[in-house]
Amino acid sequence: MSKYETVIGLEVHVELSTKTKIFCSCPTDFGSAPNTNVCPICLGMPGTLPVLNRKAVEYAIKAALALNCHVPSYAKFDRKNYFYPDLPKAYQISQYDLPLAVHGYLEIECDGVKRRIGINRVHLEEDAGKLVHSEFGDYSLADYNRGGVPLIEIVTEPDLRSPAEAKAFLEKLKSIMLYTGVSDVKMEEGSLRCDANISLRPVGADYFGVRTEIKNMNSFRAVQRGLEYEEQRHLEILSAGGELVQETRRWDEDKGVTYAMRSKEEAEDYRYFPDPDLVPVIVDEAWVEEIRKSLPEMPEERRQRYMAEWGLSSYDAEVITASKAMADFFEAVMADYHDAKTAANWMMGEIAKHLNAAGIEINESRLTPAHLLELLKLVDEGTISGTIAKTVFAEVFESGKMPAEIVREKGLVQITDEGAIAAIVDQVIKDNPKPVADYREGKAKAIGFLVGQVMKLSRGKANPELANRLLRERLDSQLD
Amino acid sequence: MLAHLTVAELAEKLQKKEVSAREAALAALEQIEALDRKIKAYITVTADEALAAADAVDARRSKGEKLGPLAGVPMALKDNLCTKGVPTTCASKLLENFIPPYDATVVERLRQAGAVMLGKTNLDEFAMGSSTENSAFFTTRNPWDTARVPGGSSGGSAAAVAADEAYFALGTDTGGSIRQPAAFCGVVGLKPTYGRVSRFGAVAFASSLDQIGPMTKDVRDCALVLNVIAGLDERDSTSADVEVSDYTAFLEEDIRRMKLGIPKEYFAAGVNSEVKAAVRKAIDLLVSLGAEAEEISLPHTEYGIPVYYLIAPAEASSNLARFDGVRYGFRAEADNLLDMYRKTRSQGLGSEVKRRIMLGTYALSSGYYDAYYLKAQKVRTLIKNDFDRAFAKYDVLVTPTTPTVAFQVGSVSDLLTMYLNDILTIGANLAGLPAVSVPCGFAGGLPVGLQFIGKPFAEGTILRAAYAYEQNSGLRKSKPPIAAGGERHE
Ligand SMILES: [Zn+2]
Numbered sequence: 001m002s003k004y005e006t007v008i009g010l011e012v013h014v015e016l017s018t019k020t021k022i023f024c025s026c027p028t029d030f031g032s033a034p035n036t037n038v039c040p041i042c043l044g045m046p047g048t049l050p051v052l053n054r055k056a057v058e059y060a061i062k063a064a065l066a067l068n069c070h071v072p073s074y075a076k077f078d079r080k081n082y083f084y085p086d087l088p089k090a091y092q093i094s095q096y097d098l099p100l101a102v103h104g105y106l107e108i109e110c111d112g113v114k115r116r117i118g119i120n121r122v123h124l125e126e127d128a129g130k131l132v133h134s135e136f137g138d139y140s141l142a143d144y145n146r147g148g149v150p151l152i153e154i155v156t157e158p159d160l161r162s163p164a165e166a167k168a169f170l171e172k173l174k175s176i177m178l179y180t181g182v183s184d185v186k187m188e189e190g191s192l193r194c195d196a197n198i199s200l201r202p203v204g205a206d207y208f209g210v211r212t213e214i215k216n217m218n219s220f221r222a223v224q225r226g227l228e229y230e231e232q233r234h235l236e237i238l239s240a241g242g243e244l245v246q247e248t249r250r251w252d253e254d255k256g257v258t259y260a261m262r263s264k265e266e267a268e269d270y271r272y273f274p275d276p277d278l279v280p281v282i283v284d285e286a287w288v289e290e291i292r293k294s295l296p297e298m299p300e301e302r303r304q305r306y307m308a309e310w311g312l313s314s315y316d317a318e319v320i321t322a323s324k325a326m327a328d329f330f331e332a333v334m335a336d337y338h339d340a341k342t343a344a345n346w347m348m349g350e351i352a353k354h355l356n357a358a359g360i361e362i363n364e365s366r367l368t369p370a371h372l373l374e375l376l377k378l379v380d381e382g383t384i385s386g387t388i389a390k391t392v393f394a395e396v397f398e399s400g401k402m403p404a405e406i407v408r409e410k411g412l413v414q415i416t417d418e419g420a421i422a423a424i425v426d427q428v429i430k431d432n433p434k435p436v437a438d439y440r441e442g443k444a445k446a447i448g449f450l451v452g453q454v455m456k457l458s459r460g461k462a463n464p465e466l467a468n469r470l471l472r473e474r475l476d477s478q479l480d
Numbered sequence: 481m482l483a484h485l486t487v488a489e490l491a492e493k494l495q496k497k498e499v500s501a502r503e504a505a506l507a508a509l510e511q512i513e514a515l516d517r518k519i520k521a522y523i524t525v526t527a528d529e530a531l532a533a534a535d536a537v538d539a540r541r542s543k544g545e546k547l548g549p550l551a552g553v554p555m556a557l558k559d560n561l562c563t564k565g566v567p568t569t570c571a572s573k574l575l576e577n578f579i580p581p582y583d584a585t586v587v588e589r590l591r592q593a594g595a596v597m598l599g600k601t602n603l604d605e606f607a608m609g610s611s612t613e614n615s616a617f618f619t620t621r622n623p624w625d626t627a628r629v630p631g632g633s634s635g636g637s638a639a640a641v642a643a644d645e646a647y648f649a650l651g652t653d654t655g656g657s658i659r660q661p662a663a664f665c666g667v668v669g670l671k672p673t674y675g676r677v678s679r680f681g682a683v684a685f686a687s688s689l690d691q692i693g694p695m696t697k698d699v700r701d702c703a704l705v706l707n708v709i710a711g712l713d714e715r716d717s718t719s720a721d722v723e724v725s726d727y728t729a730f731l732e733e734d735i736r737r738m739k740l741g742i743p744k745e746y747f748a749a750g751v752n753s754e755v756k757a758a759v760r761k762a763i764d765l766l767v768s769l770g771a772e773a774e775e776i777s778l779p780h781t782e783y784g785i786p787v788y789y790l791i792a793p794a795e796a797s798s799n800l801a802r803f804d805g806v807r808y809g810f811r812a813e814a815d816n817l818l819d820m821y822r823k824t825r826s827q828g829l830g831s832e833v834k835r836r837i838m839l840g841t842y843a844l845s846s847g848y849y850d851a852y853y854l855k856a857q858k859v860r861t862l863i864k865n866d867f868d869r870a871f872a873k874y875d876v877l878v879t880p881t882t883p884t885v886a887f888q889v890g891s892v893s894d895l896l897t898m899y900l901n902d903i904l905t906i907g908a909n910l911a912g913l914p915a916v917s918v919p920c921g922f923a924g925g926l927p928v929g930l931q932f933i934g935k936p937f938a939e940g941t942i943l944r945a946a947y948a949y950e951q952n953s954g955l956r957k958s959k960p961p962i963a964a965g966g967e968r969h970e
Binding site: 040043044045046047048049050051052079081083085088089090091140142269271272273276277278279 | 560561562568570575578580581582584679680681682683684686687688714715716717718794795797798801802803804806807808817821841844845846849853
């Protein structure tokens, strides 16, 4: 890649999680039976008219402000005309030349390098329905439940320089969207969709190369893979002295390749014009300020606060604040807890491990801050050991039961009785003459093995500090 | 004969229980039965529903319940206004079997006011035309001369009212579609200010121009119906949040010192001299009643037709794209999607509709948008400015409604000549102004229309001028001979 520089721009569609659709009062619920969340308006029946959902505008502005955009006082809706059975009116109500928001940016970090990626515009539009094609291609069924769900389209400047940066941008964008609460950002449910433009140019050039647009990338990983494939394809063509064609290409996830869909010449003419059924959107400054004030603390601000307030390391603070749900969870725990480092270790350790294994977000799990709080207190009070705590946590995660209840049911209460532990210690000394001898010869490390044996014999219930002290007392005294 | 009554007259008799709603509906249905084979005003007659609705009104009245202002008054609705459970065809093969599951807001309000629907009236397909000759089903005939057109596109509604086949009707007006047929058929037709009446449920032709309005036997009825249908509707974002006055209250005031502007461009060549003479005579009468008339100029008038024939088709090309055979209406048999679109629209739509869709598609195409659509919008603003300047000085503008009287069916084969029919009415649509046409005499035995154009939301003022004229012209309720059989109930 030394000769060429990669230039990438993204068009990201994010479904807003308003309760009702953008131009009618149908619910936006995902997963309802086909064509149940519909009405004459979102079915585009003759004579019906759209009425703008103010909440959708508010959410879009909120998202735009979180992306550091400027919100002009005047915006309008336009019709994007094209025929397709998932589009009941044969036009999509969108925004053409006067979008809701412009000129924003998002800071990303990729491979330790921080970069600011420009946002060209954020506009509001309606989603289309969904077609389900028969296996044999002999018919298609249309489901209009999704038709009219509010979407924002976020268009970046061509500021991204690698597929990895594109992925980092999407992850950051997802985090920001979740922070603002305007979308649940689930790519698998289609609430975040991404098309990408990519071109290559000689390093240092001030012009753009011929670009291709890639569609149908259905996960962040697919975006990265699709762009990597396309980057390589461009490179090979350019290196061989060939010429690229400006076209739209489709990513095939299974085969890991892109296919040409249509050339620039075949591109549709959408015949945009202002929608005469809707009045212009006048956004007064006071409203924008009100929305700005309602914005939650963004990840970067939170990170700073965690460092200042709780003394977390920059790294720990970053990991925890990357997801709003994780950060909210953490703060709920900290409202009642003193040791941020211990809580953070749990978040990044056991909790993250279990969530990753289950492939879910913390707010989708059974885990609540109360669970972790109780578990931490059981450890702090010496009722259970750290080791036992991990076992208990696994069950909490699985069942949603309270830790104390699990400890009680399974008899996992830590042995803190000196006499009981002393008996086990004596047994261990008796059973392990070699390590005992090693210790006495000055191999201090042997004590670790012996403590482990005490824990093992007590099935993890012995208080480790007590076991340690009693072992040393006995071994040291017999030494004398 | 009951069917001759105006809305106001009938409503009073109903209230006094001199006649029942059933009798009123039966009288209209009998008139339809007797005349509509010749007139062909209706696409659908809902006789059973009408009688049931009338009976329900009678039952409520006998119980002494409080009833709406139009309780028991039978009406006709242009067939591009959605009616729940009743076919709404837009006179198109494509929607021949379309039954909306909802009422248009105006229909809802009229039903609430107690009006009884007799049926749905003929129009030029999707309201595109000036004669009803573009109806996919049949051409409506002018009750004054059945060899002639009733005008259009609301020709069915105009003919129904003129022939006493309805006590009143609703039409829609995009470039003159209420006023031109009202003039041709000798009835009163009002196009309200854009935004005065909700468009929800009116199948859109050109959304920035369309308005629904009353077509009635006299000016008072026009005010009565407007009282019911006007007002803000949360289902139409372009409906205006402007208070609705009782429009009948304006009628009683005189027109002394009312300033009338007479735009000279509306009397230019191309306007029939007998029509001009009738209108001049009407203006003289208004002046004799104390109004002050002065000739004025609306210099951009000549651009009205080209501007209209860019903007209206552009919007129509988008509005009518939804008729693709996927969800409702006619669908042609086809092998694949593209084929289905092509065949459905080729077979389902008439030639005038196709012509306008093509015109509009062209005007919006990239590379042509600036030269056509955008430029038309700019000229539209100039036309609007002409009116604004005029209304800075004058209360009402007075003009002929149409350049000619009703023409023979099939006689206008040249499209431009047909389009010129709208030249005097289009300005009010482009500028969003209220305008009303009232009968002002005859030319060659055929009705001539007098148009009053007002300031935005000044429906009361133009109705007052129209009423003053009507009361003093002696022309009120002139009947076409075909409908004049039987005794007059006066
Ligand atoms: Zn809906």
